[in-house]
Amino acid sequence: MNNWSIQYLYPTQVYCAKVENFDSIQDEIQGVIEKSTFDYFSGFGQTHKLSQHFGPSDSSYLMGDLPIFNKELQTHIERYGKELKYYNNEYQVVNSWMTLFEKGDYAHIHDHKDTDYSGVYYFCKEPKAKDFFFESPVVGAKASAPYFGARIYPPTETGHLMLFPGWLPHGVDRIATDGQRYSLSFNIEFQKIDPDLPVIKCHIK
């Protein structure tokens, strides 16, 4: 038996799953896409297009149009919370929007500040395209090569859902393939309750 060990003190838990109710969720999101408008957001420059739900000018609650997705999301949040041993049983989807990437588009490295969970669901993505990445959340990690995890490309395919802490830096490399990639992004809070938004009750045990 060793008389030494390595302690993994600050791992980052990222949740990746395929949705179970795929066909119904796809139909539901297709309906949202058909009545959405997509454009570059002035604050980001000509990087990628966002639906009108992004930003303060549109107050509509996108998740209100996605009851099937919302129901499925709840089961993933329950599973993620159980793994994290975080047993808070009320949460809110505080904002959500659709994103459109086309050839040449990209996303700067960014984070979602102090939001509890950020999430993304891939409505359609080119097969085998690997361009969404995370970077180390450790400040100064780049200065110490042995500790820098560099960029990590998680599995992101059509029908995949991912949940991660809002502070985790991420970005998208410039898209090299033709086509239109739609995804649904959202932020979730457990304690910073907004009285104007629905509270979703779940059951984590």
Ligand SMILES: [Fe+2]
């Ligand atoms: Fe993001």
